[in-house]
Amino acid sequence: MTSIHSFKSTSSDVINLQKGAPGDFMLEKSVKLLQGAAQTSLDVPDAVQLMTYGPDLGHDDYRETLAEFLKRHYKTPVDKSDLVETSGATSGLHLISSVFFGPGDLVFMEEFSYFIAIDILRNGLRRNCQPVSMDRDGIDPDALEAAIQSHSVARQQWSPTPLRPYWAMLYLVPQFQNPTGVCLLPERCWKIIKIARKYNLLVVCDDVYNLLYFPNDFTTEPPPQRLFAYDDKNDSDYDGGHVVSNGSFSKLFAPGIRLGWLEAPQRLIQSLLKSCLLLSGGALNHAMSGIITELMKNREVDKLIEDSKTNNQECCKAMLEVFCSRVPSVITQEPKGGYFLWVKLPDELSLSCSEFVERCKNDKKILIFPGDAYSVCPTGKERFIRLAFCRCKKDVLVKAAHLICDLILELKQ
Numbered sequence: 001m002t003s004i005h006s007f008k009s010t011s012s013d014v015i016n017l018q019k020g021a022p023g024d025f026m027l028e029k030s031v032k033l034l035q036g037a038a039q040t041s042l043d044v045p046d047a048v049q050l051m052t053y054g055p056d057l058g059h060d061d062y063r064e065t066l067a068e069f070l071k072r073h074y075k076t077p078v079d080k081s082d083l084v085e086t087s088g089a090t091s092g093l094h095l096i097s098s099v100f101f102g103p104g105d106l107v108f109m110e111e112f113s114y115f116i117a118i119d120i121l122r123n124g125l126r127r128n129c130q131p132v133s134m135d136r137d138g139i140d141p142d143a144l145e146a147a148i149q150s151h152s153v154a155r156q157q158w159s160p161t162p163l164r165p166y167w168a169m170l171y172l173v174p175q176f177q178n179p180t181g182v183c184l185l186p187e188r189c190w191k192i193i194k195i196a197r198k199y200n201l202l203v204v205c206d207d208v209y210n211l212l213y214f215p216n217d218f219t220t221e222p223p224p225q226r227l228f229a230y231d232d233k234n235d236s237d238y239d240g241g242h243v244v245s246n247g248s249f250s251k252l253f254a255p256g257i258r259l260g261w262l263e264a265p266q267r268l269i270q271s272l273l274k275s276c277l278l279l280s281g282g283a284l285n286h287a288m289s290g291i292i293t294e295l296m297k298n299r300e301v302d303k304l305i306e307d308s309k310t311n312n313q314e315c316c317k318a319m320l321e322v323f324c325s326r327v328p329s330v331i332t333q334e335p336k337g338g339y340f341l342w343v344k345l346p347d348e349l350s351l352s353c354s355e356f357v358e359r360c361k362n363d364k365k366i367l368i369f370p371g372d373a374y375s376v377c378p379t380g381k382e383r384f385i386r387l388a389f390c391r392c393k394k395d396v397l398v399k400a401a402h403l404i405c406d407l408i409l410e411l412k413q
Contacts (some may be wrong), residue, residue, distance in 0.1 A: 020251070205228065240265070
């Protein structure tokens with residue numbers, strides 16, 4: 001697989017809508033904030049402590065400040081003791097998957113999912129990835145249970161151990177999903193928890209977009225809650241917990257800082273403490289965690305997140321207006337947060353989504369991803385493309401939307 005980070009425009013007039021990351025105009029703000037916070041964090045008598053190996057789970061100050069930061073945004077309790085420092089969501093996914101599962105173990109995934117997660121789990125870690133159907137409201141719990149029951153023989157042959165207490169894994173992007181942008185309904189969240197407890201699943205949630213909800217869409221109601229909050233420790237059937245929230249500052253601040261967190265049940269954290277990765281290196285990005293702690297304390301990260309949310313909402317709305325005015329049938333759902341538009345190509349087009357992507361690149365100088373890249377089991381019949389509205393400025397995105405509409409209308413003639 002070609003790395004997403006290798007896609008570079010060959011000329012200034014190429015528009016790149018592939019990468020799900022903050023644009024340079026947002027990262028310039030991050031640079032200035034990081035410069036000031038680094039000076040503050042290192043200009044103290046015990047600054048040398050940030051240069052050594054950190055505590056295995058992360059520095060207490062980072063985890064405590066992170067808990068307060070998340071509590072402000074989630075508007076629900078967050079316990080410092082549930083938090084583990086990571087070097088980003090990819091690091092967190094790899095760590096959890098490696099510690100609790102082995103080659104051939106089952107991983108259930110939304111039928112359309114983050115393509116690098118598919119690659120890590122299937123090709124890197126040799127897990128048995130199985131798709132589960134989804135719709136406008138996220139993964140279908142009934143389809144999940146049916147998929148689980150289709151592997152009843154494997155489940156009957158499994159027996160838990162202290163290091164492997166879960167039969168299988170469920171990988172989800174519950175809120176503002178990548179690539180579709182959908183949010184898992186609360187009633188489905190409850191059903192997922194019941195299923196996870198019933199069948200001994202570990203649900204690993206890629207929660208990197210949760211804080212990036214569009215402000216104007218949630219003025220009278222709270223934003224979608226992370227699935228971890230539904231796995232209540234006070235429930236009679238809690239049984240040690242079945243959900244991990246995998247978070248990152250890559251979408252909130254800057255991907256280059258490589259810093260994130262896991263929010264996990266205590267029995268998982270105790271097993272993670274035995275991981276060779278943590279035993280050897282300690283905290284996974286100790287120095288950077290100290291610097292970002294300063295920015296969480298002075299709430300500069302909060303301000304940057306608000307700027308990002310406002311910018312993303314304006315950019316998404318501008319693209320939607322173009323599509324809805326020219327080819328309204330391609331928009332099946334309007335995102336309320338996150339980074340992506342999931343566009344359905346008209347049925348009249350004879351091209352596959354991959355062929356359409358090639359035409360966009362060659363004819364219109366626009367780089368996008370085809371829907372089959374996100375399919376756990378591609379069929380060649382996928383009719384979707386994914387557009388990132390987070391990196392480019394609004395005028396560029398409007399231009400790109402018009403060019404894509406032009407191509408669709410040309411191909412329909």
